[in-house]
Amino acid sequence: MAHTAQFTAAEAAFVLREPVRTVKKALDAGPVRPVLLRRAGASVRAIGWSDLFYLYAVRALRDELTPKARTEFYQALQQTPIDRRDEVRFGRFRISISDLVEEVERRTTDLTVLAEKVAFRADGEPLLKGREIEVYRIAALLDGGASIEQVLEDYPLLSRKEIETAQAYADAYPKAGRPYPRTSVKRALQGAGLEALDEA
Structure with missing residues (x-):
């Protein structure tokens, strides 16, 4: 499965089950690299699927990764597309990610299903x-x-x-x-x- 979608902080918060302010803090802190997108006539920060996956994974692995290891984990994720491997290796770590990928995919599907439950009036409402x-x-x-x-x-x-x-x-x-x-x-x-x- 190709992961090409972009997610705003609010969309990422839905997927991560975190408050938007927590996600915005994570975007400010790095190492994720948000880009600016135009949505509804305004510029908003957005992240790609691999950055969204990283934010989910570091929360799931928070007790096992030091701050340095988190940065190395992020850099390792950038080197090869996530959908082409079952584990990530960096330093002395080998982390199985297939179950984490499945969970993020399920949650992003929930976001798509949510959008399908809404119709739009002629004025966009x-x-x-x-x-x-x-x-x-x-x-x-x-x-x-x-x-x-x-x-x-x-x-x-x-x-x-x-x-x-x-x-x-x-x-x-x-x-x-x-x-x-x-x-x-x-x-x-x-x-x-x-x-x-x-x-x-």
């Missing part, structure tokens, strides 16, 4: 596939402190899985520009003691 509900609207409610149960009350046609998809998509592909409100109109009315207007 992502919607939950089969629904006319904006992904970022649902994610904003969750970010604002609403529970999944509360979102289900406001959007009874959605399933729990669709709400989780909206949150995961918004995490992996953060919204550019003005954010959605972090509370629904219904909850805003209730908070203001105007429930009767909602029922009228």
